[in-house]
Amino acid sequence: MSVQPILSAKGLVKRYGRVTALDHADFELYPGEVLAVIGDNGAGKSSLIKAVSGATIPDSGDVWLDGEKVDFHSPMEARDSGIETVYQNLALSPALSIADNLFLGREIRKEGVLGKWFRMLDRPKMQQFARDKLSELGLMTIQNIDQAVETLSGGQRQGVAVARAAAFGSRVIIMDEPTAALGVKESRKVLELIQDVKSRGTPIVLISHNMPHVFEVADRIHIHRLGKRCAVVDPKTISMSDAVAIMTGAMDPPNDVYNPYT
Amino acid sequence: MTKQSFETVLDESDTSVAEFKTEKRGFLGQIQHILHGNITIVPMIVLILSCLGFGFVAGERFFTPFNLSLIIQQVTIIGILGIAQTLIILTAGIDLSVAAIMILTSVVMGNFAVNIGVPAFLAIPLGFIVGMVCGAVNGLLITRFKLPPFIATLGTWNIFFALNLWYSGSQSIRSQSIDKAAPSLKFFGERVDVFGTQFTYGSFLMIFLCILFWYLLNRTAWGKHVYAVGDDPEAAELAGIRTKRILMSVYIVAGLLCGIAAWAAVGRIGSISPQSFYEGNLEAITAVVIGGTSLFGGRGSVVGTIIGALIVGVFRNGLALAGVDVLWQVFAIGWLIIIAVAFDQWVRKVSS
Structure with a gap:
């Protein structure tokens, strides 16, 4: 029995002048999971998140929420649909x-x-x-x-x-680097908060550079590189250094997308 | 929840997290902090001190009910324009055209009511519409064409003033003509007796508008959004506020306030002159700044602006009563502006 993703995107493209921020990027978030999005600086993580949360309008590509195609023109519209973002x-x-x-x-x-x-x-x-x-x-x-x-x-x-x-946030909560500016103890609080929100059933997208944090709370890790998704891996079977190697291009990404839901 | 190895040492550490601890502040820091939360305290203190000071210097004549009522009458128009200006400065903008909109509006009202013979109850709303259209032009230039407010309104100031001269043919409308054709245009110049003192309806209008806009800014969502847009437009946009719509509404409401000021101005000066209030915009900005509203947006109040206008009025009146030359009144107001802005900079540092 396959589970439908709650939030997904296909073929997102976003250009800023001559800079390509998103190059046919895909994205899937399943109900109840914590999906971490990692990627090097400039890989397009923020652009991806902005595109699914209505903060920017992608040049092309589609976003689906609960199986329905959505077309957000502002963060307000995304919020009204139950997607909350911590920028x-x-x-x-x-x-x-x-x-x-x-x-x-x-x-x-x-x-x-x-x-x-x-x-x-x-x-x-x-x-x-x-x-x-x-x-x-x-x-x-x-x-x-x-x-x-x-x-x-x-x-x-x-x-x-x-x-x-x-x-x-009733359906999806997106957190962009929630622990980046925090001390160790405050970070711990935020991580506990993420677990707390997850246990209530709300899925979370976590963008972070902090590998220990990502590996601790994430159910799946979406690795973004050069404007597109290059892999989705299982934090329980991959090591931090391998994830970083895939992220920076030092290692070839695995061929299959890790997906225990379908 | 399982901890990672590097976090196990946390067990022994202090468990308090991110509390709102009251730090030890020096006396000056304490004052800075209180003022940060209540910016209108300072203009209020300055107003009281200047009243006491001029009461002392100018003697009995300053504290007569007649003189105090006169000061309020003298600041009415600048006070109302100041409310309009406050709204705009709260959004981190500036409007150099407020006085030009007011004069253009008063000329339109006068021309329709007196020269064309349209009933005043139609001519006055027509004037309000002219004011709102002028405000909308400013708003469009700033939101749609992304011009800096200073430049956009510097342009429209000249344009509105030129239109006003063209439309009026540089002709004033005399007081007697207004009395004959549309006396209600002068309504706000009429006086009522309150506790044995004469006040104009215009003075009450200013106070009413001050209370109204205090309410709108502090007790409605629109007001919160105006502050948020001026504070950090990007954050406001991400929080879901339609910043352009808020900016447009602010400029249009400011235009309407200029129209209301135009009606009050006819009552105040009696006639309608296309050459009057040429420096009204700068005087309105002066009142806003002295009233403690930050030119960087997001901080300030209309109550402060009315107090700021009164401070200017008290200085002018007091110095005149004391027999000081007009040039020294201008000199004193110049210093007031500089001190007020320097003070604002100091108070704003509390956050960093």
Whole structure:
């Protein structure tokens, strides 16, 4: 019995002037898995992720979500379909508060006339939700949810961004280098968070340069090279050095795509 | 969860993670931090101190109800233009054309109501539409043609001003003609008695608009998006905000505010002159900057802007009462601007 991928892409092409970022790239994410995407700098990982999350529109190629062809023109459309992305730059607004950032672009309005005619935001509700989510994820102890994000440390900001994705991502969560800017202990928290989100059944795409992290949490590893997928490997059977060798072109990739689902 | 070998040493380590610890800050750092969260405190303090100072220098005459009411009347137009300017500066833009839009709008209102004889209740909304169209032109140049706001509005400032001279034939509309044909154009110049002091409706209009835009900026999603776009447009876009749409809405609303300012200006100066308020745009920017709104976007408030406009008004009025030459009023305001911006730079450093 074969399982259908929840998110997949076929033949994605994206050019920026004379630079080819994506050269007929394929991509599959299956329900409930953590798929790591690794690749050298400039291999096109970010372009791939942007293409499936609506942040850029590919020049050609198709994206499917749950078997249906989708055509995202903005991150908003992808989000509305249940795909949440934690960007490397976090996409947080520094001067706004933690609660404001959590709800940026999907604010809750008060019910009744105040919300409908005066467009008034339901701040207590949003603050409560933000507090619940952050403590539920155990990522940090919040003293003041109205604190501006710019007064937080790098790890705390990452926590806010991950919490936002985990709180709203209903079908797929994409994380772009979530541990890159973090210390050892904060990284551990994020890895635990990834396991936590996975155990609730939400599949995760993890883009990372950190091989120990990738090999620890990933079910499958998608290796990206020169703008396309060159291999999908099983972290349990391949060594880190072989994965890096495939990634950099020092070793020929295996012929078959590792796929325990079909 | 299993740990990797290099992480086993974590067992003995401190388990506290990424907490919001209150760091020890010096006295100055503490002040910096408080101000960072409440930027309008400083203009408020400056306003109170300058009132006290001029009350001391200029004596009794400064604190008469008549004089205080006069200061508010004098800053009404710049205050309303300042609200429009604040919206735009919050998005990290700038609008050099606000005053030109206002004058063009007032000339259109006057021409339709007085010379053509259209009823005022139609001529005034028509003026608002002209203001919004002007704002939309600015917005399109900035969002669609990707021109820097400074350059786009430098261009439209000249264009709108030239159109205004052409449309009006450089002719003013006299006060008596307005009184005869469309007295409601002067509505905001009329006075009401509050606690024995005369206030114009225009003063209340400014305060009403200030409260309205405080509400819109702080209590609606649109307001949060305006701040987010000015703060970090790329992050806002990735967070799902349609930044271009927000920018367009800001420029159009600013145009509408210029139209409202035009109506109030007819009441304030009595006649309609295509040559008036030539430096209004710069005065509006001055009020915004002194009011603590950052020219880099994402930080500031309309309440600060009204306080900023009042500070300028108090300085001008106080120095005039004290018998100081006009040139020294200009001199003082120049210093106010420089100090306000230097101060903003210092407060913003709190994040780094």
